[in-house]
Amino acid sequence: MNTVVAGITYRALLGRRRVVLLLLLPMALVGLAVLLLAFGAADQRTAMQLMDKFAIGTMLPLLGLIAGTGVIAPEIDDGTILHLMSKPISRPVIVQTKFLVAASLLALFAAVPTYAAGWLLVRNEDGIAPGFALGALVAGVAYAAVFLLLGIVTRHAVTIGIVYALVWEGLVGNFVPGARKLSIQQWAKSIADQISDSAFLRADVTISFAVPALVVVTVIAVVWAGRRLRVFSLTGDE
């Protein structure tokens, strides 16, 4: 953890247009919750659909993508990462710092609004709101690590991340049950299921698989990203 690197990264993410996008998605979630409330549809079934399909299924991967790649990909694009890498800071430490920044932003912009939206609809009934908030928090950490790694490995990180989140977790997961085991989104649902005892929530992956998987994926992604940055060479723009 290096506070100067962290400060620069926070400023880069929050000071530019990226923050608009980081705000837009949680605002849409809370806005939808308010709309549902206004139409008197605030029951557990709608709350579950909003949490499952919108908060965990759409908003979280997108925010993970924006924050996870956003902490490092623009610097690599610009070539300004060289200034950072030429300082006497160990490169794994740079990666760990950037990972912490991304994870903290995800906690703020994904987990907190998820809790707020859930609370608006059903209060703390059956632990839906805290369950999904914790799921979003843990899955957000994993997404931050995975997309940070992706941002270092390839210049097309955002597109590949979208394909993973949309095609693998969305489409393939719907048709091939086995694919759900390898989906951060489903692990988040398992954690939500553990806390909530709502009858509408049914996780496909057992908690004994989800928690180790989340930890392993996060640790491996951060360590590997550090190793990649150590041997990083800046290639020309396309």
Place this chain on the structure above:
Amino acid sequence: MSEIYDIGYRHYDGPRLGAGHAARALTVHSLRGVFGLGRTARSKIMPFALGVVMLLPAVVSIALMALAKQRGIPYSGFAVMMQAVVAIFLASQAPTVVAPDLRHRVLPLYLSRPITVGQYVTAKVCAMTAAVFLIIAVPLVLMFVGELLVDLDEPLPTKEFAGSLVMALVLSLLLSAFGLAIASFTPRRGLGVASVIAVYLLTWAAVPILYATFQSTGDESGAAWAWLLNPFWLVDSVQSWLFGTPPHSIEGEYPSGPASALILVVLIAAALAALALRYRKAAAR
């Protein structure tokens, strides 16, 4: 002689091709750029991979027609079915059309030529529209050719096919205008990709939730309007009004056709206006 020295520099006195030619050249250059032609191999991977994914259902459909003697995917429903792939293509390629020029600040160089801001924007929109149209229309044409060759017993759905091509063009224009308008707000490619897909996913994920909610309150006709929030279903509703095709929404009917068409026209106009305003500002910098 007014010159003190004549060191042999010559003026260009050949034919001048004019602004129209410049705009056409910019269009073709941008269109090639969308598919990564004339760029590195790495930038060809994504557009062509997505193009192949779009072709897969067409191939499956032809195989189905040849072996099982029945139609696979209806022409009118192809774009709605493949909307995720089309949206990923739009999101990943729209920024490559606009972002490099903004990032490297070469807009003044373009505008020092006979080309105007309006022509520049038109060229970019035309290029992106053509690219999205190709992605949707090539599989459609392939499917139609396949149906011609297989020669099913049923009559050829020529009208449906023609209608789907026309609507594919309208859909491409709507998507490109919006995609470019969103992507042009940032000079960064990655952020542009994320913004375009975020806006699409918002409409995609919110629609079923809104529909289910309105329906649960017993408001069937109000619920139908929710479909129009998503560009693909909006264009599909216009298609079912103009060409009499069945609706391809997940469930339920669309509200009135003329209203959808009006919304469609207003949306396209708004996106183009936003793009023009954005470039007027960008050019002034």
